[in-house]
Amino acid sequence: MYYVQYNEFVRRECDMYLDERSSAILRDLAAGFRKNSGEIEEKFRLTRRQMDYSLKKINAYLAEQNIPPVKKKRNGNLEVGKEIREVLRQKKDYFYSETERVQIIAFMILTQSDLSLQHFISELKVSKNTVLSDLKAVQQLFADYGSKLKYTRQQGYIIDGKEFEKRKLLIDMAGQLICLPDGRQLVRKLGRLKEDQVQKYRDWLETIERKLDVTFTDEKMDSSPYCLALVCRRIKDGKYLDEAEMLYEELTDTKEYAMANELLAELGKVPRQERFFIALMLLSANISELGILSEEKVSVIRDAIEEMVHDFENKACVVFKEREELKEMLLKHMKPAYYRMKYNLTLSGNLLDIVNIEMYQEELKEIHTIMRGCIGPVEQLIGSRVPDAELKFLTLFMASWFRRQGTKITEKPRALVVCPNGITVSKIMHSALKDLFPEFIFLDAISVREFEEWEESRYEFVFSSVYLNTEKKLFVVEPVLSQKERRQLRRQVMEEVYGIAVADYDLEEVLRIIKQHGMIRNEMQLLKDLKKYFSSRISDTGFGDSEDQEDLSLMDFLSDEYIIQTDRAEGWREVMQMASGPLISHGNAEERYVKRVLAQYHDNSVHIIFGGRIAVPHAMPDKDTKRVGLSLVTVKEGVLFGGLNIHLFVMLSPVDEKKHLKAILQLSKLSESERDVRRIAEAGSKEEIREIIKTYC
Structure with a gap:
């Protein structure tokens, strides 16, 4: 949620205000991560003209x-004064962004009656034209929830749709507005709620925590009392759910259903579907600990996770070292996610912000694509397609596992990671920071409420996704950091904690200088070589953009030396031996690695055959894999393997779980084309093979 301060408002068409994009940029600048206009242009996908x-x-x-x-220097760096940060910290009045105005109007329509245009103008302090424009966005928002915005002289503005969809929207809007400055007061005012009503439901949630031995996240403890108060008021007013919408018999055996019965008892006779809904609100909440599931349900979810992880390993050609721990963490995440997905609820506001961050499409698209191909067991379990927002969340979780590493060096600074968004996001933050700062001991990932109970003598530094009241050195960070943000954070921490001024190089500026003094034949290759050189100069800082960190494509791996063409072979073992030749001769792997690969496969090893057309033999990284590499053997007549006649064999020499992912994804896409696989098998030259492969890179 982005917001900016305003002190005076002139109510006329030409009022000075910040649009949503400018508000977001201002907040980003105040956070201190991006101090270069090019970086902001990249994050928000702006042209230079739009940025200016x-x-x-x-x-x-x-x-x-x-x-x-804000002053812009010739090199694009932005000079941001300390006063700007105070704009976001002061608790005065605020000008709402377009998105926030739409959420406020929607919330008012859901909780009030007899609303006219003037009510919205008065509440938002904007012009009539602005409200009319916002109402068009409200209309689209309602349509996204299967509802319609209507206006009559007798009733004013109303929402027309099913009660279940109205409640989903109500809960979502309340969760979004709570995150605004003075959001609690705003929701109470607009929702016509009294503080003692809200406190009643907050006490009830704390009772549930004790009775069911669960811990709700700070975000849920903030928003849920308001949501419960609003939903229970709708129930009291006789705005019941359609019975056909809420016949979820599996909920009757949960302890949450029993708690819902207790809560609604005071309202007298209430239809059973309303008890189901309250139980569902509890079950779909983001919970900091696992909570209680039936043994049967845990077993079914665990099986789906096992199958998903196994499929991911096969498709990504990786073997997770801490596999059991990964599955347990996924199980903790899946408990609330299971009910969200199965019963068509949505992620709460701040979590949606996290999974939709701009860097996502650029840095995680390979893992996201692989996850989409592995999510089948979960979709079979819930009986529907996993929403993309949930899949992105799982993608972030799996990506964090790729970066995991552990150290046991003593005498390091001790730091806490604080995040109010639940166990999954906390673990993502904890894993990323642990990877970025091997100089620190990261004690735990905790909620804001837990942080308030920690003794300050146990830690020296705090990394948090929200501002905290602490005497310790605090670094406010985004829950998920892009590569550039990681570099900037590390630079900031090293300078402030150790007094080390870390060098930074603007490669685009270096390239511009070179252009002034000579002719460049291959600009992209020069930029790549410059990255490699400068990363070697700063590699001791822990954040260099080395070549090894880049995503390598099939074309990067498959030079002529790594491609072998043959008409026929005696069997798949002979082909694998042929494929190992280039990897051994060029120092990617040792003979011992080839023996490990051959030992773990047999005639029916169909799980390493992509699309039924390309076999990809490999083993997990070890001391006998020196450099990441791929080799390709084409067999014109094919070889029987896994009960199929296979023409293409690609042997992988992995050094970790990440560097080969892009190439493997491209290989998977290639396997979907029977025509191109056949063309490669029958190609007359290696150059012809590379030309076909190039179309997938």
Whole structure:
């Protein structure tokens, strides 16, 4: 949620305000991560012209507040004064972004009656035209929930749709508004709630925590009392769910259902579907600990997770070292996610912000694509397709496992990781920070409430996704960091903690200087070589962009030396021996690795055959794999393997779980084309093979 301060409002069409994009940029600048216009352009996908326009709006706005402007230097760096950070910290009045105005209007329509245009203008302090524009967005929002926005002179603005969808929207909007400055007060005011009503449901949730031995996240403990109060009021007013919408018999055996019965008893005779709904609200909450599931349900979910992880390992050509721990963490995540997905509820506001971060599409698309191909067991379990937001969340979780590493060096600074968004996001943050700062001991990933109970003598530093009231050194970080954000955070921490000024190189600027003094034949290759050189100069800082960290494609691996063509072979073992030749001769792997590969496969090893057309033999990384590599053997007549006639064999020499992912994904896409696999098998030259492969890179 982005917001900016305003002190005075002139109610006219030309009011000075920040649009949503400019508000987001201002908040980003105040957080201190991005201090270069190019980085902001990349994150928000802006042109330079759009960036300059937003910067002008931000500076005009800051001038109204008597705050020094953001200055842009010739190299693109942005000079941001300390006063800007105070804009976001002061608890005065706020100008809502377009998204926030839409959420407020939607919430008002759901909780109030007899609403006219003037009510929205008065509440939001914007012009009539602005509200009319916002109402169009509200109309689309309602449509996304299978409902319609209607207006009549007798009733004013109302929402028309099924009660289940109205409640989903109500809960989502309340969760979003709670996150705003003074959000609790706003929800109480707009929802016509009294503080003692909200406190009653907060006490009830704390009772559930004790009775069921679960811990709700800080975010849920903030929003759920308001949501429960609003839902129970709808029930009291006779706005019942359609019985056909909530016949979820499997919920009757849960302890949450029993607690729902206790809560609704005070309302008298209430239809059974309403008890189901309250139970579902509890079961779909994000919980910091596993909570209680029936043994049968745990067993079924565990089996689905086992099958999903196994499929992921096969498709990604990886073997997770701490496999059992990974499965247990996934089980903890899946308990609330299971009910969210199965009963068509959505992620709460802040979690949606996390899974939809801009860097996601650029850095995690390979893992996301693989996850989409492995999620079948979970979809079979819930009986429907896993929503993309949930799949992205799982992708972030799996990506964090790729970066896991552990150290046991003593005498290191001790740090806590604080995140109010639940166990999955906390573990993602903890894993990423542990990987980024091997100099630190990261004690635990905890909630805000847990942090308040920690003794300050046990730690020296705090990394948190929210501002905290602490005397210790606090670093406020995003829950998920892009590569550039990791570099900037490490630079900031090293300078502030150790007094080490870490060198940084603007490669685009270096390239520009080179262009002034000579002709460049291959700009992309030069930029790649510069990255490699400068990363070797700063590798001791722990965040260099080395070549090894880049995503390598099939074309990077399959030079002529790594491609072998043959008409026929005696059997698949002979082909695998042929495939190992280039890997051994070029130092990617040792003979011992080949023996390990051959030992673990047999005639029916169909799980390593992509698309029924390309065999990809491999073993987990070990001392006998020196450099990541791929070799390709094409057999024109084919070889019987796994009961199939296979023409292409690709042997993988992995050094970790990540560097080969992009190439494996491209290989998987290639396997879907029977025509191109046949063309490669029958190609007359290696160059012809590479030309076909190039179309998949």
